[in-house]
Amino acid sequence: MINSNFKFSFRNLWKNKSFSLINILGLAVGIAASLLIFLVIHYEKSYDDYQSRYDRIGRMVTIDRNPVTGEVTGMHSMCPRPLAEALRREFPGLEKVAAMQSVGATQFYIPVPGQEEKKFKVESGLYFAEESLYEIADFSWIVGNTKGLEAPNTTVVNESIARRFFGTPENAIGKTVHMWSYRIPLRITGVFKDLPDNTDIPVAIGASYKTFRHLIGESTWGSWRNLGGGSQIFFLLRPGQELSKVQAQSAAFVKRNYREEEEQSLSRVELRFQPLHEVHADKRFSTLKGDNFSQQELWGMALIGIFLLLVACINFVNLATAQSVNRAKEIGVRKVLGSDRAQLIKQFLLETAFITIIAVILGCLFAWIATPSLRDLTGKGLSMNVLHSPVILLFLLIIGMVVTILAGFYPALVLSGFNPLMAIKSRISNRSVGGISLRRGLVVFQFVIAQLLVIGTLVIIKQISFFRNKSLGFQKEAVVMVDLPSDSTLKLKYPLLVAEMSKLKGVEAVSLCWTAPASYAIQYSDFYFNNDADKQPFSVKRLFGDSAYLNLFGMSLAAGRQPFPSDTTREVVVNETLVKRLGLKSPEEVIGKTIRFSNSIAYPVVGVVKDFNDNSLRDGISPIVFASDFEGYGTMVLRLGKDRVNAAMPDIEKLFKSIYPSYLYDLSFLDEDIKDFYSSEALIAKLFQLFAILAIFISSLGLYGLVSFMAVQKTKEVGIRKVLGASVQSILYLFSKEFTLLIWVAFLIATPTAYYFMQRWLSGFHYHTNVGWEIFVLAIVLSLLVAWLTVGYKAVRAATANPVKSLRAE
Numbered sequence: 177m178i179n180s181n182f183k184f185s186f187r188n189l190w191k192n193k194s195f196s197l198i199n200i201l202g203l204a205v206g207i208a209a210s211l212l213i214f215l216v217i218h219y220e221k222s223y224d225d226y227q228s229r230y231d232r233i234g235r236m237v238t239i240d241r242n243p244v245t246g247e248v249t250g251m252h253s254m255c256p257r258p259l260a261e262a263l264r265r266e267f268p269g270l271e272k273v274a275a276m277q278s279v280g281a282t283q284f285y286i287p288v289p290g291q292e293e294k295k296f297k298v299e300s301g302l303y304f305a306e307e308s309l310y311e312i313a314d315f316s317w318i319v320g321n322t323k324g325l326e327a328p329n330t331t332v333v334n335e336s337i338a339r340r341f342f343g344t345p346e347n348a349i350g351k352t353v354h355m356w357s358y359r360i361p362l363r364i365t366g367v368f369k370d371l372p373d374n375t376d377i378p379v380a381i382g383a384s385y386k387t388f389r390h391l392i393g394e395s396t397w398g399s400w401r402n403l404g405g406g407s408q409i410f411f412l413l414r415p416g417q418e419l420s421k422v423q424a425q426s427a428a429f430v431k432r433n434y435r436e437e438e439e440q441s442l443s444r445v446e447l448r449f450q451p452l453h454e455v456h457a458d459k460r461f462s463t464l465k466g467d468n469f470s471q472q473e474l475w476g477m478a479l480i481g482i483f484l485l486l487v488a489c490i491n492f493v494n495l496a497t498a499q500s501v502n503r504a505k506e507i508g509v510r511k512v513l514g515s516d517r518a519q520l521i522k523q524f525l526l527e528t529a530f531i532t533i534i535a536v537i538l539g540c541l542f543a544w545i546a547t548p549s550l551r552d553l554t555g556k557g558l559s560m561n562v563l564h565s566p567v568i569l570l571f572l573l574i575i576g577m578v579v580t581i582l583a584g585f586y587p588a589l590v591l592s593g594f595n596p597l598m599a600i601k602s603r604i605s606n607r608s609v610g611g612i613s614l615r616r617g618l619v620v621f622q623f624v625i626a627q628l629l630v631i632g633t634l635v636i637i638k639q640i641s642f643f644r645n646k647s648l649g650f651q652k653e654a655v656v657m658v659d660l661p662s663d664s665t666l667k668l669k670y671p672l673l674v675a676e677m678s679k680l681k682g683v684e685a686v687s688l689c690w691t692a693p694a695s696y697a698i699q700y701s702d703f704y705f706n707n708d709a710d711k712q713p714f715s716v717k718r719l720f721g722d723s724a725y726l727n728l729f730g731m732s733l734a735a736g737r738q739p740f741p742s743d744t745t746r747e748v749v750v751n752e753t754l755v756k757r758l759g760l761k762s763p764e765e766v767i768g769k770t771i772r773f774s775n776s777i778a779y780p781v782v783g784v785v786k787d788f789n790d791n792s793l794r795d796g797i798s799p800i801v802f803a804s805d806f807e808g809y810g811t812m813v814l815r816l817g818k819d820r821v822n823a824a825m826p827d828i829e830k831l832f833k834s835i836y837p838s839y840l841y842d843l844s845f846l847d848e849d850i851k852d853f854y855s856s857e858a859l860i861a862k863l864f865q866l867f868a869i870l871a872i873f874i875s876s877l878g879l880y881g882l883v884s885f886m887a888v889q890k891t892k893e894v895g896i897r898k899v900l901g902a903s904v905q906s907i908l909y910l911f912s913k914e915f916t917l918l919i920w921v922a923f924l925i926a927t928p929t930a931y932y933f934m935q936r937w938l939s940g941f942h943y944h945t946n947v948g949w950e951i952f953v954l955a956i957v958l959s960l961l962v963a964w965l966t967v968g969y970k971a972v973r974a975a976t977a978n979p980v981k982s983l984r985a986e
Contacts, residue, residue, distance in 0.1 A: 199492050200535050202877045203583070206488025207539030207575060209870050212550055213481035214571050215543075215558050217474050223374045223456040227314050230452060232271075232413040236263070237461045238403075239446040249443055253461040254403040260306065262433055263409070267425065269417040274309035276379075277388050278302075278406030278464055283840045285354040286341060295840045296341065300465075301334075301380025304388035312412040313377045316369040318345045324365025328386040332366040337380055357661030357839055360387065373557035376455050376463045377410065400434050405698055408464060411449070423449050467555060473860070480867050483625045485579065487871055490618040491878035492528070492583035521585075528584025529576075536576050553862060616918055622875040623922035623959060624929075629868035630955045631930035635947055636861040639938065642793075642945040643854050649788025650693045650729035654821050655846040657692060658812040658832065661839045673812065673835050680827050682820030685728040688809040689721035692846055693729055693788055694853075699798070702774040705758055714757055716799040717790060718773075720745075720808030726785060728815050735763035736783030743806040749783040754799035771801060779803070792853040793943040813846075872959075876966040879915060912967045919963050923956045 227233060236259065240250035260275035267273075279302040286294040307325045310332075318338075324330045331353070333341075338348035345367035352363045362383055371378060389397065413419060426447040434445050455463060459470040469477075540562055547560040562568050660670065670688055677686045691697055699715040723741040726733075726749075739747035748771055755766050763784035770778035790798050816824050832841050851858075931947055938944040 196531070198877050198880065199495060199531055200538065202488045202491040202874050203532065203535035203579060204538035204542060205870060205874055206485045207536055207572075207579070208542035208546065209484045209867065210481040210575065211539060211543040211568075211571070212546060213477050214568075215547070215560065216469075216550070216554060216556065217478060218567060219374060219556050219558055220456065220469050220474060223376055223468075224313075224452055226372055226374075227452070229312070229314075229412060232415070232417075233312055233452040234411055234413070234419065234450050235452070235455060236409040236411070237448045237450045239448060240443040241446060243444045251460045252403065253408050253463070254405060255407050255409045256400045256402060257397045257404055257407075258400060258433070260409050262429070263411065266429055266432075267422060269414055269422045269425075270411045271414040271417075272308045272312045272412040273409065274306045274312050274411070275385060275407065275409050276303045276305040276309055276464075277385070277404060278408075279304065279383075280406070281842075282355060283357070283842070284341070285359065285838075286351070287354070293838070294341070297840055297842060298337070298381060301337075301378055303379055303382055303464075304385050305379065305382045306385040309377070309379075309382070309410060310368075312410055313375075315371075318367045318369060320349050320364075320366030322366055324363070325382075325384040326386075328384055328390050329361050329363060330365050330387070331362040331381055331383040332368060333364055333382075334368055334370045334380045336370050338364070338367045355383075356663075357666055358663035360391070362387070376452075376465060376468075378465050401702075406464075419449055419451060477863070480629070484867065484870055484874065485575070486582070487622050487625055487874045487878075489579060489583040490622050491874060492531075494618055494878055525580060525584045529580045532576050532580045532583070535579070536572055540572070554859060616914075619875075619878070619915070619918045620922045620925070622871075622878060623919050623963075624926045626868065626871040626875050627923055627926035627955050627959055628930050629864060629871050630958060631926065631951055632934055633861065633864040633868045634951045634954060635930075635934040635938070635945075636857065636864055638945050638948075638951065639941070640854060640857055640861055642943075643857070644851065646789075646793065646943065648694060648850075649786065650731050651815065652694075652847045652850055654816045654818045655692075655729070656814045656816060656828070657844050657846055657849070658814065658828075659842040660688075660810050660812055661836060662810050666836065666839070667806070667809075669835055670806075670809065670812075673832070676831055676835070677812070677814060677828065680824060680831065682817050682824030683814055683828070684817055685724060685815040687722055687724040687728045687813045688806075689725050689811050689813055690719060690808045691811060692813070692849065693719070693731070694790055694792075694846075694850055696791065700773055704772040704778075706769040707772070707778060712758070714799060716754060716801050719790075719800060719802045720805045721802065722804055722809070725813070726802075728813055729788075731788055732786050734784045734786045736767045736781070738783055739804050742804050745779060745803040745805045747782045747803070748779045749785050749802040750781055751785050751797070751800040751802075752787045753797045754801065755784060757799050789943075794853075794941045796942045872962055876962055879963060879966045908968065912964060915963055915967055916960065919959050920956075923952075923959065926955075927952055 224230060224233070235253065236255055237251070237253045238255070239248060240252075241247065242249055255275065257275075260273050263270060263273045281297060281299045282302050284296045284298060286296070288294060307322045310322045318335060320332070322332060325332065333348060335345055338345040341353065342348040342351055348364045348367055350364065352361050354361055370380075413422070426449070430445050430447055450458070450461070455461075456468050457471045457474065459468060540560075544560045544562075547558055551558045559565075560568075562572070660673075661667070674686045674688060677683055697717050697719060699717055703712045703714075703716050704710075705712055723738060726738060733749075734752055736749070739749060750766060750771070752763060755763050758766065760766055766781050766784060769781050771781060772778045785800075785802060787797050790800060814828065828843075829841055934947050938947065
């Protein structure tokens with residue numbers, strides 16, 4: 177019986193090839209899109225789920241609150257240095273505690289007897305970490321172990337690093353690599369297998385934590401108020417221990433150790449024990465990799481996937497109900513021969529299932545083809561291995577069942593409900609089956625979704641364009657940042673390097689600094705103004721640069737002058753935002769006043785620089801203190817002639833290597849670095865573009881199918897109109913007027929909805945564009961254009977057909 181039903185389904189598909197192709201293609205594209213979205217969401221949710229102690233691992237995070245209002249003033253995952261030891265001492269419910277410190281991009285050197293030393297740059301994955309980290313998280317050791325990490329100047333590395341540095345993991349054991357220009361030696365004591373990409377503990381090189389403590393010195397180790405940039409603490413609960421009971425002890429712990437009231441702290445710390453399953457999706461707190469989507473973004477993608485599937489199902493419903501008249505006689509005959517409604521519904525659902533199975537197979541093929549591109553776009557380790565992934569198979573099974581029911585149930589009810597006598601006498605029409613209003617509503621729904629995605633895409637693109645084109649208050653084009661060695665001996669060549677670089681053709685200005693004006697520099701909270709006994713209730717950012725720094729970046733002074741050139745800080749310049757935060761009415765008022773950090777000497781303020789954006793445009797401008805300090809420099813900045821950038825690069829590299837032959841030449845363009853601030857928004861924009869194109873494509877397929885069916889139904893009407901003198905334009909109007917009206921209705925629904933959600937999205941940025949009227953004009957013009965092109969092709973063919981052929985039967 178089932179075999180005969182599938183045979184009948186195949187014959188029906190083959191009989192209506194064009195409509196079957198539209199249905200299958202629409203469903204396949206919708207299924208492929210939803211499958212790709214599922215791959216991203218599943219991958220994001222899978223972070224660290226391979227850990228054998230997944231439900232017992234967590235990390236420490238902190239929430240800062242205003243002690244008076246209770247308002248949240250800061251949320252971060254960075255930790256003070258003494259916290260790890262105190263947790264081990266005062267929380268018996270914690271089996272293990274491990275502190276780790278991120279280092280960032282780092283140069284390594286490997287001595288080779290009788291040859292030039294090898295030089296490597298490791299972009300990420302370098303951490304100083306306590307030995308207990310390797311007992312909390314799962315590490316699989318190829319050779320060696322962590323025992324050597326009890327001593328300073330030791331490290332463990334993953335297999336990829338071992339092969340890159342020494343060829344094999346076995347060769348790496350016992351070898352010493354040198355880190356940074358001042359050559360910190362690290363002896364390799366163990367090699368572990370590469371960790372999966374979906375981890376928030378992404379160690380590639382794990383240097384001993386005692387090395388880090390020795391480097392920064394014991395004098396800075398004891399402060400509970402200073403957070404270590406790039407630091408995090410992970411913990412392992414004892415078996416059977418409830419996290420809520422551990423959390424309940426945190427308030428008393430903070431009171432004992434942070435001593436906020438005694439130190440007159442301007443914020444109150446709320447310590448949180450965050451379970452590992454919350455770490456990746458909680459964007460309030462940074463992760464070590466920083467590659468996470470927020471929970472809201474994941475929900476948004478899931479909703480888009482559902483919408484795209486619905487759009488594809490709507491196509492099926494529209495075409496199936498539109499074609500129901502053609503199958504009226506078949507249904508009438510079946511009913512006369514004894515088929516009841518339940519049997520007919522079963523038959524039509526089987527036909528839908530047959531189409532869905534083909535669409536699922538085709539959708540999997542589309543998704544498999546698109547997965548490498550999506551992997552490159554997102555930077556995620558996505559894999560489309562259907563046969564070896566039970567989760568993907570289960571998803572496809574659920575999708576197949578849902579699509580079959582959504583797409584097939586209503587048409588099955590319509591078709592099985594025909595009166596057999598009326599059907600056999602050919603008295604069934606599209607209007608009489610009551611499907612016209614539904615089809616109109618479904619077309620409207622399709623284009624509401626499509627226009628929501630189009631408007632969202634246009635707003636995101638406009639915001640990114642705003643980011644890239646807004647003046648930041650300094651020059652970013654044709655500016656090159658060159659990393660310099662920090663070793664004290666090599667620093668002595670800085671003046672020579674600057675002098676020689678200034679002579680190169682195409683180099684307009686050279687400066688030594690710590691970092692660029694727009695960067696994630698360290699904030700200092702212990703800040704005192706004009707010898708006040710109480711510190712200020714806000715933190716400031718410190719930037720270091722020589723006397724050429726402000727001029728190189730084209731920044732101007734609002735008052736005063738630049739500091740005199742000096743090897744150490746003696747005078748400082750502040751920005752206008754700092755003046756305002758101090759409550760002063762004009763920049764001139766701060767000139768001559770002093771600024772002091774912690775217990776350092778007081779520095780006179782000699783100038784005020786006009787405000788510039790020192791960070792991502794998501795955030796406002798920070799209060800900034802700028803000073804000259806030779807010890808704080810580690811970067812050389814070159815401003816090049818805009819027409820000489822490419823020509824100057826070889827000369828710059830050659831000169832740098834001649835002065836620093838032992839240091840790895842490493843540079844970046846400032847404008848490209850600033851673009852990286854908005855990489856997540858750029859990714860969302862590309863995803864929205866893709867989804868919008870797919871939604872429009874699927875909707876257009878449905879329109880094409882409906883117009884094709886309409887053209888067949890109106891063949892004789894068009895022939896008669898042409899014989900009576902109707903023009904091609906009037907026939908085009910006949911076909912397009914209804915769809916044009918429906919698209920306008922969809923636009924009126926989509927516009928306020930899109931405006932509300934995109935306005936909320938934009939409000940998350942301190943600097944943002946507006947949702948202008950041009951966005952909506954472009955969206956409706958694009959929707960109408962796509963619809964007219966879709967409708968127009970089939971309508972023109974119908975309008976230009978020979979009326980004799982259509983009327984011959986009469």
